[in-house]
Amino acid sequence: xxxxxxxxxxxxxxxxxxxxxxxxxxxxxxxxxxxxxxxxxxxxxxxxxxxxxxxxxxxxxxxxxxxxxxxxxxxxxxxxxxxxxxxxxxxxxxxxxxxxxxxxxxxxxxxxxxxxxxxxxxxxxxxxxxxxxxxxxxxxxxxxxxxxxxxxxxxxxxxxxxxxxxxxxxxxxxx
Amino acid sequence: xxxxxxxxxxxxxxxxxxxxxxxxxxxxxxxxxxxxxxxxxxxxxxxxxxxxxxxxxxxxxxxxxxxxxxxxxxxxxxxxxxxxxxxxxxxxxxxxxxxxxxxxxxxxxxxxxxxxxxxxxxxxxxxxxxxxxxxxxxxxxxxxxxxxxxx
Numbered sequence: 001x002x003x004x005x006x007x008x009x010x011x012x013x014x015x016x017x018x019x020x021x022x023x024x025x026x027x028x029x030x031x032x033x034x035x036x037x038x039x040x041x042x043x044x045x046x047x048x049x050x051x052x053x054x055x056x057x058x059x060x061x062x063x064x065x066x067x068x069x070x071x072x073x074x075x076x077x078x079x080x081x082x083x084x085x086x087x088x089x090x091x092x093x094x095x096x097x098x099x100x101x102x103x104x105x106x107x108x109x110x111x112x113x114x115x116x117x118x119x120x121x122x123x124x125x126x127x128x129x130x131x132x133x134x135x136x137x138x139x140x141x142x143x144x145x146x147x148x149x150x151x152x153x154x155x156x157x158x159x160x161x162x163x164x165x166x167x168x169x170x171x172x173x174x175x
Numbered sequence: 176x177x178x179x180x181x182x183x184x185x186x187x188x189x190x191x192x193x194x195x196x197x198x199x200x201x202x203x204x205x206x207x208x209x210x211x212x213x214x215x216x217x218x219x220x221x222x223x224x225x226x227x228x229x230x231x232x233x234x235x236x237x238x239x240x241x242x243x244x245x246x247x248x249x250x251x252x253x254x255x256x257x258x259x260x261x262x263x264x265x266x267x268x269x270x271x272x273x274x275x276x277x278x279x280x281x282x283x284x285x286x287x288x289x290x291x292x293x294x295x296x297x298x299x300x301x302x303x304x305x306x307x308x309x310x311x312x313x314x315x316x317x318x319x320x321x322x323x324x325x326x
Contacts, residue, residue: 030263033264130240132261133263
């Protein structure tokens with residue numbers, strides 16, 4: 001009659017394992033279907049100089065990061081110093097996508113907080129954001145030389161995500 | 176019965192109060208179609224709300240996008256494909272049947288099957304445990320007298 005006790009206990013332990021895994025998942029991190037697919041192309045004006053137009057095609061042949069930010073976004077404030085420090089290493093060009101924001105606010109913000117971007121463009125109506133499947137700012141995309149999205153970090157980057165995900169991937173892709 | 180009716184009347188009052196997104200577009204037919212479609216889509220910002228009910232900025236933008244696509248004459252299928260392409264199957268409240276969702280769709284039937292098998296064997300086992308033992312002559316007489324006595 002031992003099985004009578006062992007079976008429910010085993011089932012319970014299996015349940016605990018599943019619940020344990022479930023608790024560790026972050027429901028806000030929806031895996032992007034765009035990973036492994038070509039990055040949507042866009043042409044947008046420069047935040048600092050509205051007469052300059054940047055095309056995502058200009059980045060072909062380079063590994064680059066696209067960081068979606070906005071001056072109204074609280075968690076961008078958290079990640080910003082990290083990005084500034086990261087850009088100081090000059091490992092990879094970072095393009096900023098100023099999502100649904102006024103360019104003058106973005107300029108003020110970048111002046112205050114430091115500017116980690118090689119270039120920063122205005123997505124005034126959020127259309128480009130929609131094409132990239134952005135659903136919460138900040139988000140960071142790693143795009144390879146042929147314009148394929150290789151990874152996406154949802155929410156603010158952390159020292160850990162930069163060191164363990166972004167930097168190794170950028171190094172691998174740059175070879 | 177009266178109470179039940181009263182409860183129903185009271186409940187229906189609540190049901191009337193629960194509003195969906197306020198239709199604001201000029202074309203009521205498109206608005207209706209947009210709301211019907213977006214009721215089955217998840218808002219990614221506030222994940223337990225449908226796109227139709229959500230007032231999040233992104234949800235409003237997406238609803239506008241859907242309106243415009245409808246005006247251009249695109250079908251519901253094309254619009255859903257557009258959203259899935261960007262946000263994944265996660266936007267669908269009703270995920271499609273594919274290899275990764277087989278367990279999700281058919282898991283309950285699997286468990287039902289397991290339950291039926293277990294039930295079958297349990298009943299069979301119990302059935303085997305029942306052994307009929309006929310009453311002895313003494314017992315039969317006693318039963319008979321008890322029954323008569325009760326009458």
